[in-house]
Amino acid sequence: MDVRQLPAANHQMLKFIVTGTFPAFMNSIRRIILGSVPTIAIDEVIMVENNTAMFDEYIAHRLGLIPLNSDIDDLNFMDACDVCDGVGCNSCTVTLTLTQETDQTSGAIIYSRELLGSDHRIYPVVDEVPIMKMDKDQRLILEAIARFGTGKEHAKWQPVGSIGYQYMPIISIRPGHTFTKDVADSCPRNVFEYDENNQSLNLRNLLDCNLCMECVHSSEEDSISVEGDSSQIIFMLESTGALPVENIVTTASDLLIDGLQSFIEGFQLALEKADNDPSSMRKISSFERIGIND
């Protein structure tokens, strides 16, 4: 398996080509990134005072969606915390506070940068998110409890915004065939370059092709063919900023290895059990036979 990184639009995006793979494998990585790579997000909000125009729940929901820097490894999962048994303590939760008051003369906008964490390493990665707008003489005082979680529980813990993969486009143009400029213009991704002199098409940005087949439909039959090669996959993801984008992929790969490791152990245990006690296997097979007959 060969992996090549491609240029991406910004540092929060990652794009790479994997050759010698298959879609199910890349999809398992995609799904682990979405569901199992842990990040930190605000999970509980204690409202001390709120006389702004919006309800407590609305503000709490907005707070939850703000990505917090999660690039630390010494905070426990709350469910698996051995210090407090899942109740919540300093080794599994972080408290952020927000205090804002407006006077009689002017209003204000509260931004995410005003959230102050009890641990200086945990802070909102985007400063400019408006949490609430306040009018004159209003007050918002709250304490927010953030913890590690995964996307399986709530989408706010997903480390990525958009994530996906596509097959490698294989475009073949019949040699010597003449094309009109319309064919080149029909491509929404500007994959082709039109050669006026020879009335021919040249490939310019092959990797931009999204297999839409527009060029095939707008040209003569069999003059262009577009296919996707499922053994070469272009994978792209966009981090929310909670984790560095490279770490997301490496963490997901580690989680996949761990999952397979524990599967192998469980499977071998089951095989040993079946050798020692054949009735344990027979129970399962007889159960299946009943299911089919029904």
Place this chain on the structure above:
Amino acid sequence: MLIPVRCFSCGTVVADRFESFENRVKEGENPQIVLDNLGLFKYCCRRMLISQVNLIDIILPYSK
């Protein structure tokens, strides 16, 4: 109401870019170019900013 923190469809944080988008469009810039500059390339995120109406200003004085 207030601009949603994230894009409804893909989950990218968009709220931080709304203020500069609004100001730059008010100054007469082309919204298409502003959105590209702000790094919003997908149409799901672009519609979040384009279709936003700040209704919060109307209900702002009605506090509890």
